Amino acid sequence: MKKRLFTGVEDDYCASHAIGHQAQHYAARFAAKEAWIKASGIAIAWREIEVVNRAGTGVPDLILHGQTAAASRAAGIARALLTITHAGDLAVAQVTCLGRR
Numbered sequence: 001m002k003k004r005l006f007t008g009v010e011d012d013y014c015a016s017h018a019i020g021h022q023a024q025h026y027a028a029r030f031a032a033k034e035a036w037i038k039a040s041g042i043a044i045a046w047r048e049i050e051v052v053n054r055a056g057t058g059v060p061d062l063i064l065h066g067q068t069a070a071a072s073r074a075a076g077i078a079r080a081l082l083t084i085t086h087a088g089d090l091a092v093a094q095v096t097c098l099g100r101r
């Protein structure tokens with residue numbers, strides 16, 4: 001199941017945290033993918049929606065791949081803004097899709 005949902009980058013990031021904290025990072029990434037699907041209306045493959053963290057700051061970004069990236073471009077989505085928060089057994093993600101001007 002994990003391999004169907006998460007990319008190697010995501011798996012490495014979540015697994016790099018202490019065992020007791022890993023689940024909230026995985027849950028946040030699942031929430032982010034689901035939020036992107038709902039905001040964009042595009043649902044093709046979980047692993048084509050990837051959450052990465054900027055080096056240095058940890059700010060999360062969404063990177064789209066393959067057919068999902070193509071469908072996003074075709075729908076006129078220029079950028080997707082992501083915010084993530086988690087504490088204990090709760091994880092929340094919000095995505096805002098921005099169109100071309």
Ligand SMILES: CC(C)(COP(=O)(O)OP(=O)(O)OC[C@H]1O[C@@H](n2cnc3c(N)ncnc32)[C@H](O)[C@@H]1OP(=O)(O)O)[C@@H](O)C(=O)NCCC(=O)NCCS
Nearest residue numbers: 024025026028029052053057058059060083084085086087
């Ligand atoms: C930004 C900050 C408030 C997040 O606090 P936190 O308690 O780690 O936040 P939460 O547990 O609610 O959320 C964690 C998520 O916040 C996101 N995050 C981390 N740093 C972030 C940042 N600088 N900006 C936005 N989001 C950030 C990550 O996606 C993280 O989840 P992940 O590790 O699973 O990807 C905290 O890191 C902070 O105060 N940093 C110091 C200030 C700072 O780094 N500023 C950077 C630019 S000015």
